[in-house]
Amino acid sequence: SLLNDLLNNFQVWIISNTTESHIKSLKSKFSFLSQLSGIITSERAGAHKPNPKIFQFAFEEANADVTSSLFIDDGYGNIKSAENLGLFSHHYTKFDGLVDFLHTNLEI
Numbered sequence: 001s002l003l004n005d006l007l008n009n010f011q012v013w014i015i016s017n018t019t020e021s022h023i024k025s026l027k028s029k030f031s032f033l034s035q036l037s038g039i040i041t042s043e044r045a046g047a048h049k050p051n052p053k054i055f056q057f058a059f060e061e062a063n064a065d066v067t068s069s070l071f072i073d074d075g076y077g078n079i080k081s082a083e084n085l086g087l088f089s090h091h092y093t094k095f096d097g098l099v100d101f102l103h104t105n106l107e108i
Helices: 002-009 020-029 031-035 052-062 076-084 095-106
Strands: 013-016 038-041 070-073 088-091
Touching (some): 013 052, 020 031, 070 095
């Protein structure tokens, strides 16, 4: 599956404008969330997307940087904020578009 291909080749993180308790609830319903490298919540970061502070927090948590990261989001404002930080980004609008983007740019 696409997720397995990503997990086998990259760290996969979620940045979400939500609380830790909400993520805990989601993990009990969606087992794949426990396979991810991590989940950054706005509650823990002290900022919401599109605030650049949440991206900086995510870089620190993931031990990553702008040059080695890809940001995918369905919110155009979040994409613009990430791009302003120099993040390679993809504005998600449909699954097929994401698959094409990943095949082209990550050779998955």
